Amino acid sequence: MELYSYCRSSASFRVRIALELKGLAYDYRAVQLIKNEQLSEAYTAVSPARLVPQLVDGDVSIGQSLAIIQYLDELHPQPSLLPGDAQARARVRSLALDIACEVHPLNNLRVLRYLVREMKIGDEAKNLWYRHWVEQGLAVVERRLADEPQTGHHCHGDTPTLADCVLVPQIFNAQRYGCRLQHVPTVMRIFETCMQLPAFQRAQPSACPDFEP
Amino acid sequence: MELYSYCRSSASFRVRIALELKGLAYDYRAVQLIKNEQLSEAYTAVSPARLVPQLVDGDVSIGQSLAIIQYLDELHPQPSLLPGDAQARARVRSLALDIACEVHPLNNLRVLRYLVREMKIGDEAKNLWYRHWVEQGLAVVERRLADEPQTGHHCHGDTPTLADCVLVPQIFNAQRYGCRLQHVPTVMRIFETCMQLPAFQRAQPSACPDFEP
Numbered sequence: 001m002e003l004y005s006y007c008r009s010s011a012s013f014r015v016r017i018a019l020e021l022k023g024l025a026y027d028y029r030a031v032q033l034i035k036n037e038q039l040s041e042a043y044t045a046v047s048p049a050r051l052v053p054q055l056v057d058g059d060v061s062i063g064q065s066l067a068i069i070q071y072l073d074e075l076h077p078q079p080s081l082l083p084g085d086a087q088a089r090a091r092v093r094s095l096a097l098d099i100a101c102e103v104h105p106l107n108n109l110r111v112l113r114y115l116v117r118e119m120k121i122g123d124e125a126k127n128l129w130y131r132h133w134v135e136q137g138l139a140v141v142e143r144r145l146a147d148e149p150q151t152g153h154h155c156h157g158d159t160p161t162l163a164d165c166v167l168v169p170q171i172f173n174a175q176r177y178g179c180r181l182q183h184v185p186t187v188m189r190i191f192e193t194c195m196q197l198p199a200f201q202r203a204q205p206s207a208c209p210d211f212e213p
Numbered sequence: 214m215e216l217y218s219y220c221r222s223s224a225s226f227r228v229r230i231a232l233e234l235k236g237l238a239y240d241y242r243a244v245q246l247i248k249n250e251q252l253s254e255a256y257t258a259v260s261p262a263r264l265v266p267q268l269v270d271g272d273v274s275i276g277q278s279l280a281i282i283q284y285l286d287e288l289h290p291q292p293s294l295l296p297g298d299a300q301a302r303a304r305v306r307s308l309a310l311d312i313a314c315e316v317h318p319l320n321n322l323r324v325l326r327y328l329v330r331e332m333k334i335g336d337e338a339k340n341l342w343y344r345h346w347v348e349q350g351l352a353v354v355e356r357r358l359a360d361e362p363q364t365g366h367h368c369h370g371d372t373p374t375l376a377d378c379v380l381v382p383q384i385f386n387a388q389r390y391g392c393r394l395q396h397v398p399t400v401m402r403i404f405e406t407c408m409q410l411p412a413f414q415r416a417q418p419s420a421c422p423d424f425e426p
Contacts, residue, residue, distance in 0.1 A: 048360065049311055049353045060300050064314065067306035074299040086287040087273050093280035098262055100310075101277065105318035114345070125332060132327070140262045147261065 001026040004054040006033045007208035010169030011065040012053040016203035017165045018069040022076050030210035033109055066100055069162055081162045092156045095163035099170050103137030134179045142184040153193050168194050214239040217259060217267040219246045220421035223382030224278040225266040229416035230378045231282040235289050243423035246322055279313055282375055294375045305369050308376035312383050316350030347392045355397040366406050381407050
């Protein structure tokens with residue numbers, strides 16, 4: 001398998017975690033978003049959406065991190081990243097989507113670039129925008145994780161699921177942009193638990209071949 | 214089952230389509246986003262994220278449209294909204310996410326409000342923002358639907374899937390905001406095919422009990 005990835009892309013990070021949790025070997029193909037490599041003709045042939053991550057598995061090519069992780073989970077079910085019953089799966093998916101649809105899309109690189117270049121937003125307003133969606137979005141996740149009885153050492157029970165794969169990269173982003181995190185103690189407790197695990201450590205940006213400090 | 218919905222919420226519209234395709238009866242509970250009813254204490258008890266849609270099925274309560282639709286599909290598998298093999302499911306999910314993560318989150322009501330109220334963006338710049346993400350996002354979906362051999366009368370094969378449930382409401386939004394659609398003929402061909410079906414007609418905003426012209 002080949003994973004087209006950028007070290008600081010949190011959507012790529014989600015998939016790297018899933019691959020590591022499942023112990024699946026893969027070739028890392030770096031796509032430097034910061035140099036706009038995703039817009040090249042060569043990469044458009046790999047990913048019609050010009051986004052990372054993209055997983056190539058033989059003649060199968062898949063974009064969108066949540067679709068990739070569910071594909072991996074269906075083909076390589078152990079350890080499972082989605083629980084066994086429909087109600088629990090819905091909870092895990094909805095937690096993942098609370099971040100993947102409500103927080104992350106507002107803060108990715110192309111959106112920040114549009115704010116700066118097209119809307120002439122200054123740095124301060126851009127950072128306020130960033131922090132607003134992260135802090136508000138994580139507060140929702142906190143309320144759920146703190147209140148719902150299915151929360152365990154991880155987002156759902158005591159082993160990592162799709163929800164943890166999405167949560168951890170969002171915290172890396174939040175820390176990088178200096179977001180407040182005091183209001184989300186359950187989120188941070190689960191983040192620390194995840195980061196004790198070798199799979200999460202091996203998947204983090206600083207462990208990627210294309211990382212530059 | 215009860216569905217908390219707002220007629221013009223496209224995420225609610227996705228779930229209404231799925232319920233209608235499966236012939237599942239449900240009680241419609243209107244949440245007037247335009248009056249901020251989603252922020253009330255009563256509604257926060259239903260939906261901790263203060264978002265629509267929220268499905269309540271006995272003692273199960275689920276947010277996030279894509280999680281709800283997959284839950285419905287697992288409990289009521291006929292007609293199926295996800296294909297039978299992992300590769301095809303990945304394609305359908307990734308098409309749905311190409312809209313649900315890359316287009317829709319940038320254009321929902323709370324984001325437009327932030328642009329206007331916090332960033333003091335004028336109407337013209339707001340509409341440019343809206344159209345930019347819709348037109349660019351739909352161009353990606355068009356490229357995939359036009360090029361990939363699995364496309365049929367619908368996004369994947371000849372029956373509606375999760376991808377069609379997500380595509381159709383996005384076109385309603387695009388039309389409402391006067392977005393260009395000439396560059397996405399395959400998207401529009403599939404949209405028209407969907408809108409011939411009674412399930413899509415019954416789910417549309419103008420067919421909702423809370424619709425006001």
